Amino acid sequence: MTLKSIHRIIESARKHGARKFLVHVAVDLVEFIERKMVRFRDYSSRYKFFGVAKTSDTLIVVLAGYKPKLWPLTLHRIGMFAPPEAAVCVVTAGKFVENIDLICRSAGWTYLSVSKNKTGLALNKAIQLHPAAKWIFKMDEDIFVSKNFFKSLRKGYDDIASEGEYNPGFCAPTINVNGVTYVSFLKHLGLSEDYVRDFGELKVACNGVRAQADPSAAVWLWRRSLPLDKKAAEFSNELTVKSNFAQMIGTRFSIGAILMERSFFDEIGGFRSAWRQGILGVDEEALCAACINFSRPMFYLSNVFAGHFSFFMQESAMMDALPELSVLDPSVFVMPGEFSK
Numbered sequence: 001m002t003l004k005s006i007h008r009i010i011e012s013a014r015k016h017g018a019r020k021f022l023v024h025v026a027v028d029l030v031e032f033i034e035r036k037m038v039r040f041r042d043y044s045s046r047y048k049f050f051g052v053a054k055t056s057d058t059l060i061v062v063l064a065g066y067k068p069k070l071w072p073l074t075l076h077r078i079g080m081f082a083p084p085e086a087a088v089c090v091v092t093a094g095k096f097v098e099n100i101d102l103i104c105r106s107a108g109w110t111y112l113s114v115s116k117n118k119t120g121l122a123l124n125k126a127i128q129l130h131p132a133a134k135w136i137f138k139m140d141e142d143i144f145v146s147k148n149f150f151k152s153l154r155k156g157y158d159d160i161a162s163e164g165e166y167n168p169g170f171c172a173p174t175i176n177v178n179g180v181t182y183v184s185f186l187k188h189l190g191l192s193e194d195y196v197r198d199f200g201e202l203k204v205a206c207n208g209v210r211a212q213a214d215p216s217a218a219v220w221l222w223r224r225s226l227p228l229d230k231k232a233a234e235f236s237n238e239l240t241v242k243s244n245f246a247q248m249i250g251t252r253f254s255i256g257a258i259l260m261e262r263s264f265f266d267e268i269g270g271f272r273s274a275w276r277q278g279i280l281g282v283d284e285e286a287l288c289a290a291c292i293n294f295s296r297p298m299f300y301l302s303n304v305f306a307g308h309f310s311f312f313m314q315e316s317a318m319m320d321a322l323p324e325l326s327v328l329d330p331s332v333f334v335m336p337g338e339f340s341k
Contacts, residue, residue: 059133065092120271120283169296215317
């Protein structure tokens with residue numbers, strides 16, 4: 001402890017009195033311990049890291065491990081459309097998955113397996129192991145991307161920031177199976193009345209809406225999302241004016257595909273997790289709250305489109321629908337013969 005620190009403590013005790021001084025010390029100590037405990041909870045775990053982290057300012061971190069039937073489809077498309085200079089890291093929480101390791105080795109990506117089943121912790125560790133990354137694409141294993149997805153999402157973020165009115169917390173694409181962006185998806189395709197006729201609502205919410213809970217809604221939305229690459233090109237070509245594509249999100253948002261800056265990630269201390277393992281949604285809830293608390297609004301872009309396979313309650317119905325969907329768009333739902341970059 002320096003003389004300057006000692007002098008400051010003495011002055012504080014003299015100013016506030018011994019009792020108040022001790023109370024302040026106790027409060028400061030509790031806050032210090034709390035910060036340390038949160039850091040331990042959200043970053044500390046045994047892990048295995050395979051591959052060499054690419055020195056790139058762009059990181060695509062893919063949270064995976066629980067939908068193996070989709071990996072040859074979704075990871076294949078990330079391999080096709082990721083910027084060649086970007087670092088790609090697939091991360092699994094609470095398990096090591098040999099097939100993912102093999103995919104990452106084949107693609108020249110890194111693979112991270114953390115022993116604790118905490119998604120926020122897994123994401124934090126992956127980002128920590130890629131210190132050069134200034135831009136972070138966080139993806140879930142069931143997101144289907146198309147050509148120019150990463151480039152367009154980054155451009156949209158930059159355009160919002162350059163206009164100067166808002167400093168974004170994160171940007172997301174328009175996603176078909178998503179309780180917030182499905183409304184924009186339907187309006188763009190002129191399908192709002194058809195959807196209301198079949199499902200009786202057109203409500204924006206992160207939960208409690210049929211777009212995120214009803215199995216038949218997921219299949220309905222996917223039938224109208226195909227062919228995926230053609231639909232993505234239509235969204236990109238038809239909405240190019242800045243004031244048209246940046247849509248502020250006014251509620252909690254499902255963060256299956258987002259872009260954020262490393263500086264904001266560091267400012268908020270990274271993603272959050274629960275003390276118990278296997279608790280889902282904590283990372284999402286805390287990030288959305290941080291965007292509000294730090295005045296960093298959330299946006300989705302009407303000119304960038306991606307497909308989300310399903311939420312949990314919809315997964316079985318979507319799996320049953322795969323034969324039909326593969327006929328509608330074999331480029332998306334027919335498993336490639338070999339995984340390649």
